[in-house]
Amino acid sequence: MLLSGTHVMEGSGKMVVTAVGVNSQTGIIFTLLGGSEDDDDDEDEKKKEKEEKKKQRKSKKQDGSLENRKKAKAHDGAAMEMQPLNSDEGADAEEKKKANLPKKEKSVLQGKLTKLAVQIGKAGLVMSAITVIILVVLFAVDTFWIQNLTWVKECTPIYIQFFVKFFIIGVTVLVVAVPEGLPLAVTISLAYSVKKMMKDNNLVRHLDACETMGNATAICSDKTGTLTMNRMTVVQAYIAEKHYKKVPEPESIPSNSLDFLILGIAVNCAYTTKIMSPEKEGGLPRQVGNKTECALLGFCNDLKRDYQAIRNEIPEEKLYKVYTFNSVRKSMSTVLKMADGSYRMFSKGASEILLKKCYKILTANGEPKVFRPRDRDDMVKKVIEPMASEGLRTICLGYRDFPAGEGEPDWDNENDILSGLTCICVVGIEDPVRPEVPDAIKKCQRAGITVRMVTGDNINTARAIATKCGILLPGDDFICLEGKEFNRRIRNEKGEIEQERIDKIWPKLRVLARSSPTDKHTLVKGIIDSTVAEQRQVVAVTGDGTNDGPALKKADVGFAMGIAGTDVAKEASDIILTDDNFSSIVKAVIISKFLQFQLTVNVVAVIVAFTGACITQDSPLKAVQMLWVNLIMDTFASLALATEPPTESLLLRKPYGRNKPLISRTMMKNILGHGVYQLIIIFTLLFAGEQLFDIDSGRNAPLNAPPSEHYTIVFNTFVMMQLFNEINARKIHGERNVFEGIFNNLIFCSIVFGTFVIQIVIVQFGGKPFSCVALSIDQWLWCTFLGFGSLLWGQVISTIPTSRLKFLKTAGHGTQKEEIPDEELEELEDMDEIDHAEREASQRPDPLVPRPKPYPDSDPGGESIPQLHLPL
Numbered sequence: 001m002l003l004s005g006t007h008v009m010e011g012s013g014k015m016v017v018t019a020v021g022v023n024s025q026t027g028i029i030f031t032l033l034g035g036s037e038d039d040d041d042d043e044d045e046k047k048k049e050k051e052e053k054k055k056q057r058k059s060k061k062q063d064g065s066l067e068n069r070k071k072a073k074a075h076d077g078a079a080m081e082m083q084p085l086n087s088d089e090g091a092d093a094e095e096k097k098k099a100n101l102p103k104k105e106k107s108v109l110q111g112k113l114t115k116l117a118v119q120i121g122k123a124g125l126v127m128s129a130i131t132v133i134i135l136v137v138l139f140a141v142d143t144f145w146i147q148n149l150t151w152v153k154e155c156t157p158i159y160i161q162f163f164v165k166f167f168i169i170g171v172t173v174l175v176v177a178v179p180e181g182l183p184l185a186v187t188i189s190l191a192y193s194v195k196k197m198m199k200d201n202n203l204v205r206h207l208d209a210c211e212t213m214g215n216a217t218a219i220c221s222d223k224t225g226t227l228t229m230n231r232m233t234v235v236q237a238y239i240a241e242k243h244y245k246k247v248p249e250p251e252s253i254p255s256n257s258l259d260f261l262i263l264g265i266a267v268n269c270a271y272t273t274k275i276m277s278p279e280k281e282g283g284l285p286r287q288v289g290n291k292t293e294c295a296l297l298g299f300c301n302d303l304k305r306d307y308q309a310i311r312n313e314i315p316e317e318k319l320y321k322v323y324t325f326n327s328v329r330k331s332m333s334t335v336l337k338m339a340d341g342s343y344r345m346f347s348k349g350a351s352e353i354l355l356k357k358c359y360k361i362l363t364a365n366g367e368p369k370v371f372r373p374r375d376r377d378d379m380v381k382k383v384i385e386p387m388a389s390e391g392l393r394t395i396c397l398g399y400r401d402f403p404a405g406e407g408e409p410d411w412d413n414e415n416d417i418l419s420g421l422t423c424i425c426v427v428g429i430e431d432p433v434r435p436e437v438p439d440a441i442k443k444c445q446r447a448g449i450t451v452r453m454v455t456g457d458n459i460n461t462a463r464a465i466a467t468k469c470g471i472l473l474p475g476d477d478f479i480c481l482e483g484k485e486f487n488r489r490i491r492n493e494k495g496e497i498e499q500e501r502i503d504k505i506w507p508k509l510r511v512l513a514r515s516s517p518t519d520k521h522t523l524v525k526g527i528i529d530s531t532v533a534e535q536r537q538v539v540a541v542t543g544d545g546t547n548d549g550p551a552l553k554k555a556d557v558g559f560a561m562g563i564a565g566t567d568v569a570k571e572a573s574d575i576i577l578t579d580d581n582f583s584s585i586v587k588a589v590i591i592s593k594f595l596q597f598q599l600t601v602n603v604v605a606v607i608v609a610f611t612g613a614c615i616t617q618d619s620p621l622k623a624v625q626m627l628w629v630n631l632i633m634d635t636f637a638s639l640a641l642a643t644e645p646p647t648e649s650l651l652l653r654k655p656y657g658r659n660k661p662l663i664s665r666t667m668m669k670n671i672l673g674h675g676v677y678q679l680i681i682i683f684t685l686l687f688a689g690e691q692l693f694d695i696d697s698g699r700n701a702p703l704n705a706p707p708s709e710h711y712t713i714v715f716n717t718f719v720m721m722q723l724f725n726e727i728n729a730r731k732i733h734g735e736r737n738v739f740e741g742i743f744n745n746l747i748f749c750s751i752v753f754g755t756f757v758i759q760i761v762i763v764q765f766g767g768k769p770f771s772c773v774a775l776s777i778d779q780w781l782w783c784t785f786l787g788f789g790s791l792l793w794g795q796v797i798s799t800i801p802t803s804r805l806k807f808l809k810t811a812g813h814g815t816q817k818e819e820i821p822d823e824e825l826e827e828l829e830d831m832d833e834i835d836h837a838e839r840e841a842s843q844r845p846d847p848l849v850p851r852p853k854p855y856p857d858s859d860p861g862g863e864s865i866p867q868l869h870l871p872l
Contacts, residue, residue, distance in 0.1 A: 002015060007546065007567065007568045011324045012270055012271075012272065012322075012324065113182050113183065113186060116182070116663075117178070117179055117182050117183070120177065120178065120179055120599075120602065121177070121178045121179075123177065124173065124174050124176075124177020124178050124602075124606065125174060125177075127173055127174075127177060127606050127610055128170040128171065128173040128174035128177065129170065130610070131169060131170050131173050131609065131610050131613050131614070132166055132167060132169070132170035134613065134614050135166040135169065135170075135613055135614075136163065136166055138614070139162055139163075139166070143159075165618075166613075168623050169609065169613055169618075169619045169623070171623075172609065172619065172621075172622075172623045172626040172627070173605075173606055173609045173610060173613075173619075173626075175626065175627065175630055176601075176602065176605040176606060176609065176626050176629065176630050177602055177605075177606050179598050179599070179602060179634065180634055182598065182638075184634070184635065184638045188638055188639060188643065189643070192643050197575070198578075201562075201577060201578045202559075202575050202576070202577060202578070203562060203575065203576040203577075203578050204574070204575050205573065205574055205575065205576065206574045206575075209557050209574035209575050212538060212540075212556050212557045212574075213540060213557050213575065215538050216449055216538050216539065216540040216556070216557060217448065217449060217450065217533075217535070217537045217538050217539070218449065218450045218451075218452065218527055218537050218538070218539045218540070219444060219449055219450070219451045219452070219539075219540045219541075219542070220452045220453075220454050220520070220523065220524060220527075220539060220540070220541045220542070220551070220555070221451060221452070221453055221454070221541075221542045222453075222454060222455065222542055222543045222544060222545070222548060223431075223453055223454075223455035223457060223462065223465055224291070224431060224455065224457075224544070225291075225544050225561055226542045226543075226544065226561065226577075227433060227434065227437050227453065227465065227469050228431040228432060228433050228434060228437075228465065229431065229432050229433075229434050230291055230431060231284070231287060231291070231431065231432070232287075232291045232292055232294060232295035232298075232393075232429045232430070232431050233295055233298055233429065233430055234247060234295050234296065234298065234299040234302070234427045234428070234429050234430075235247070235392065235428055235429070235430045236387055236392060236427065236428035237299075237425055237426070237427045237428070238379070238383045238425060238426045238427075239253055239257060239261070239362075239424070239425035239426075240252075240253055240254055240257050240362065240363065240364045240366070240425075241361075241363055241364045242364070243382070243383055247299065247302045247303070248303075250303045250304050250305070253303075254362075254364065254365055254366030255366070256362075256366030256367075257362045257366045257424060257425070258303065258305070260362070260399060260424050261303075261397065261424050261425060262300055262303070262305045262307065262310065263310060263346070264346035264348070264397050264398075264399055264424060265296045265297065265299065265300050265307060265348075265397070266297075266300065266307040266310035266311055266314075267310065267311070267314055267319065267334050267336060267346060268332060268333065268334040268346040268347070268348055268397075269290070269293035269296060269297060269348075270289060270290060270293060271311060271316045272288075272289050273288065273289030273290050273293040273294055273297065274288045274289060274294075274297070274308075275287060275288070275294060275297050275298055275301060276288055285298070285301075291431070292393070292395065292429060295427075295429045296348070296395070296397075296427070296429075299427060314336065318336070318337075319334055319335070319336065320335040320336055320337040320343065321334070321335040321411055322334050322335070323414065323417075323418075325349075327456070327516055327517065327547055329349070329414075329418075330349050330350045330353050331347055331348065331349025331350065331353060331354055331418070332347070332348055332349065333345050333346065333347040333348075333417075333418060334346050335411070338404075340404055341404035342401060342402060342403050342404040343401070343402040343408075343409070344399060344400070344401050344402070345399060345400045345401075345402070345417070346397070346398075346399050347397070347398050347399070347400070347418065347421060348395055348396065348397045348398075349395065349396060350394070350395070350396070350458065351384050351394040351395060351396040351426050352380065352384065352394075352458060354396035354398055354421065354423075355376050355379065355380070355384075355396055355423065355426075356376070357398070357418055357419050357420070357421050358371050358376070358396070358398055358421045358422065358423040359371055359419075359420050359421070359422075360421075360422040360423070361375070361422065361423040362422065362423065362424055362425075368422045371423060379426075383426060384426065385460055387426075387428035388458055388459075388460030388461045388464065389460050389463075389464055390428070390430075390464060391430065391433075391461055391464030391465045391468060392428035392429060392430050392461060392464075393428070393429045393430075393431065393457055393458075393461055394426055394427070394428055394429075394458070394461075395426070395427050395429060396423060396425075396426045397423075397424045397425055397426075397427070398421035398422055398423045398424055399421065399422055399424060400420055400421045400422065431465075433465060433468045433469055437469050438468070438469055438470045441469050441470045441471060442470055445470075450510075451471050451510075452471070452509060452510055452511070452512070452523075453465070453466050453469070453471050453510065453511045453512070454511075454512045454515050454519075454520050454523065454551075455511075455512070455513055455515065456513075456514060456515060456516075456547075457513055457514070458482075458513060458514055459480055459481075459482050459511070459513040459514065461513075462480065462511050462513035463480050463511060463513075466480070466510065466511045471510055471511065472510055472511065476510075477508070478508050478509070478510040478511075479505070479508045479509055479510065479511075480509075480510065480511035480512075480513065481505070481509060481511070481512055481513070482512075482513050482514045482515075483512065483513070483514045483515040483516055483519045484514070486505070486509075486512055486515070486519055486523075487519065489501060489504075489505055490502050490505065490522070490526070497522060497526075499526065499529060499530070502522075502523075502526035502527075502530065503526075503530050503531075503532045506523065506526055506527050506530065507532065507533075509523075516547075517547035517548065517549070517550055517551070518550075520541075520543075520547075520548065520550070520551040521550040521551045521554055523551075524539055524541055524551045524554045524555050525554050527539050528554070528555075528556070538556045538557075539555045539556055539557075540555060540556065540557040540558075540559060541554075541555035541557075541558050541559065542558075542559040542560075542561070542577070543558070543559075543560060543561070543565075543569050543573075544560065544561035544565040544569055545565075545569060546568040546569065548560075548569050548572075549568045549569055549571070549572040550572075552569060552572040552573045553572045557574050557575060558572055558573035558574050558575070559573060559574075559575050559576070559577050560572070560573035560575075560576050560577070561576070561577055562576045562577055562578040597637055597641060597725060597726055597728075597729035598634065598637065598638075599663070599671045600670070600671050600674045600675055600678070600725055600729075601629065601722055601725075603671065603672075603675045604674075604675050604678040604679060604682070604718075605621065605626065605629060605630075605718075607675075607679060608620060608621060608679070608682050608683075608686075608718070609621055609626070611683070612686060616686075616699045616700060618699075618700075618701070620682070620686050620698075620711055620714050620715075621714070621715060621718065622711075622715075622770075622771040624769060624770050624771065625715045625770060625771065625772075628719075628762065628770070629718065629719060629722065632719065632722055632723075632755050636751050636754075636755055637726055637729075637751075639747060639751060640726065640745075640747060640748040640751040640752065641726070641729060641730065641748070643745060643747045643748065663810055664810060665802050665805065665808045665809075665810055666802045668808045668809065668810065669797060669800065669802055669805055669808055670728070670729075670794075670797060670798075672808070673793070673794075673796075673797035673800075674725055674728070674790060674793065674794070674797070677721075677789070677790060677793045678718070678721050678725075678790070681717060681721065681786050681789070682714060682717070682718060685713060685714050685717060686699075686714055687699075689710050689713060689714065690710055693709070693710075693713065693779065693782075695708075695709045695710055695713075696708060696709070696710065697710055698710030698711040698714075706768070707767070707768060707770075707771040707772055707773050708773065709773050709775065709779070711771065712763060712771075712772045712773045712775060713775065713779055713782075713783060715763075715771075715772065716759070716763050716775065716779075716780075716783040717782075717783045717786045717787060719755075719759050719787075720759075720783050720784050720786065720787025720788075721786065721787045721789075721790050722787075723752060723755060723756060723759075723787060724787045724788055724789075724790040724791050725790045725794075726752060727739070727742070727752070727791065728790060728791060728794040730742070730748075735798070736795065736798065738791070738794065763775055
């Protein structure tokens with residue numbers, strides 16, 4: 001029996017499918033669960049449903065168990081697995097389940113934003129309460145004390161109108177203060193970036209992975225297929241005591257050796273691996289199945305021999321025994337039973353492992369001769385190391401005969417079987433580096449992201465490829481380790497892994513070769529848990545094979561390969577690279593500048609409403625106008641700023657740590673700076689506008705007075721300043737040119753233009769509902785000019801160095817337990833390096849809190865991860 005939801009980790013075979021869809025076990029369970037959700041019409045139906053369900057379940061259980069008992073007398077456990085719904089889960093358990101669902105863990109960015117939004121909301125509430133209280137008190141004092149009026153019954157409705165007006169003003173202040181656009185901006189920018197990333201061949205499975213990817217500080221990449229093209233070809237061979245630097249002519253090889261070689265390759269490669277004719281005329285032949293085996297089959301074709309003819313002659317059923325490849329054996333063997341009753345076994349595998357099992361080698365005339373350890377060392381030095389240093393993967397092919405006279409060998413004793421081989425040849429297989437990878441790696445390194453390569457290849461091959469990619473640069477003092485050596489260094493005498501030991505290694509480690517899945521997982525976990533660096537490392541892992549599953553799960557962001565990746569890897573990952581290309585990883589970058597804009601508007605609007613209300617007993621910005629401002633600054637602006645396309649220059653800045661505050665001191669400077677400018681303009685207009693424009697004052701107007709030109713100008717100027725400040729907010733690290741690339745974002749342009757048009761309509765034709773009066777051309781030009789002033793003022797602000805403004809505090813920290821002390825943050829902020837790095841960059845959200853991992857982590861004893869996971 002195969003259990004659904006499990007993965008086949010190795011081996012090959014055929015299976016019979018007996019039921020699909022609703023007839024399968026999962027289907028039965030879902031039919032039982034599904035009923036309870038559809039019929040929510042009324043209680044009676046529910047009760048009937050439940051009773052029927054119980055009956056159904058009982059009968060099903062009996063049927064299920066009867067059938068299964070017959071099927072599985074031997075397999076008790078299997079019978080338990082196969083019965084539909086053994087526990088009393090079903091309609092009645094459904095409600096409980098819903099209640100007990102774990103809360104979805106917030107990503108770090110969402111955590112910071114929620115915290116910030118709550119703080120701002122509280123501040124707004126306090127401000128609005130104070131506004132209402134002051135207005136009411138002022139009114140009461142003025143009316144009943146200074147003017148010495150008494151409360152008359154006839155006047156009650158008028159007084160109530162006043163109080164209602166004050167209350168509306170208070171509510172308006174509150175509405176403006178609460179930044180309801182924040183969650184929207186985050187969702188929009190993430191959703192938008194997911195779409196953008198799809199164009200860049202990144203399929204995002206978890207939204208918050210985008211946000212994290214923008215902050216990766218380390219990438220552990222698989223070699224095969226990610227950094228390289230995963231198109232293997234045999235380019236060198238050592239056969240018949242001669243090292244050929246390119247594929248030899250078939251005539252130069254003794255026919256005996258050639259026959260062994262072709263037969264060995266044809267039967268000892270999975271029969272599902274084939275070389276097909278190219279899809280397009282003149283294209284490369286298509287490689288189907290295991291790429292290393294494809295290279296060997298391609299080698300057969302290069303030697304002008306047809307492997308398919310041999311496979312037709314010896315179909316898969318005739319293979320006597322197959323030892324499939326796995327990460328422990330690092331070799332694969334196939335046994336054939338010969339006509340005379342003897343057995344012949346063909347083996348292929350990693351050359352340094354298989355050569356140790358060889359005691360003979362085929363000579364130049366095709367005869368076997370003794371192969372001593374010292375011959376082997378000689379061969380490693382003269383053949384294998386030179387091949388590996390050119391970045392070739394070396395594979396050894398060998399065979400062994402078991403004579404008929406000795407009886408049948410004990411096939412289960414692998415060590416005995418896989419020894420005494422005769423070496424046929426050693427081939428060097430090349431997997432060329434993808435042309436765009438070196439450039440992508442350079443970009444990562446510039447952005448302060450360390451790229452490490454973790455591979456199963458031998459150390460020389462790995463080192464050669466790493467050098468070609470630019471992971472290792474000549475003259476660097478970085479280290480390359482093999483899995484064994486890595487394990488020896490990180491474990492103490494008892495064989496337990498120690499974090500301090502890992503911390504000594506990982507900062508310098510660039511290549512981990514001959515590594516097992518557990519090593520990869522250990523390395524990722526070690527880097528994530530490390531406390532050596534000043535900020536917690538955010539690790540991205542790329543992988544395609546089943547063996548990468550655990551590491552992909554453990555990482556903050558897992559990239560799986562869409563084409564070559566196995567399902568196990570895809571399940572464990574957060575983002576799938578649909579073109580399997582490393583350079584797509586570089587594009588997974590994201591921004592959020594909305595905050596700065598939003599907070600400037602909030603500060604100004606709240607202060608204007610508050611002071612205006614306290615001094616003139618009437619808010620200069622009316623409720624409807626405030627709501628319009630709120631609409632512009634929240635919804636539209638979050639759309640406009642969240643859809644800004646990322647620029648390449650983002651890659652020049654260092655990644656943000658998890659504890660980096662949302663609002664840096666530069667942003668704080670911008671918010672306060674623009675706030676000051678806007679307040680000065682608004683208050684000047686409010687208290688001296690009537691003289692400047694030579695119009696009637698709108699202050700102290702009676703209760704139901706018609707709208708005044710004066711207050712219309714104040715409102716209009718305020719909106720103009722927001723529009724121009726929106727352009728300022730596109731750059732938040734003090735860059736000079738705020739217009740750079742503005743036309744690449746159509747959404748932004750159309751929103752700014754659209755808001756401007758609507759504003760004209762509101763002012764000219766809004767009338768009483770919007771408390772507006774139509775303005776003259778002169779007045780419009782003045783309003784627009786004062787708004788444009790924000791852009792000029794923005795240049796003044798960016799001239800002031802942030803480092804001078806010690807009094808500015810950062811805000812919007814993450815809700816982590818390990819908060820960085822303020823002094824350290826100050827120091828970090830003042831470091832010149834960070835300033836430069838941030839100069840050309842844009843605010844980018846922060847890495848996600850690692851989700852709970854369904855994979856059991858490998859245990860400290862280093863046993864490999866249990867490989868079957870059965871989600872029922």
